[in-house]
Amino acid sequence: MLTEALSAVKTSRTDTPSCRNIRIHGRRTSIRLDDHMWDALIEIANLEKCSLHDICAIVHDNKEESIGFTAALRVFLLHYYRAATLNCTSCRQHIHDNKTEE
Secondary structure (H helix, E strand, O other), X not given: OHHHHHHHHXXXXXXXXXXXXXXXXXXXXXXXXXXXXXXXXXXXHHHOOOOHHHHHHHHHHHOOOOOOHHHHHHHHHHHHHHHHHHOOHHHHHHHHHHHHXX
């Protein structure tokens, strides 16, 4: 897993973050994220069988007022994938095996 993640960093797109329009409860807003973050949001929306706008509205409605929306989206992405990893039996075993080697 580490090798794949590092490979992604090495070959990461060097574009500046892209800005896209989304709708939250019918109101349009613009969000600027790296393309990898957009890809992850779209992937999660597909996995959850909802739209990108739905995911963004859920994050918006559940974030603390003091936290910026794009920061909340990044935190959401990290925790979504961490939860998926920790709920995966083979992933948990891999994490456990690596901890016992230390």
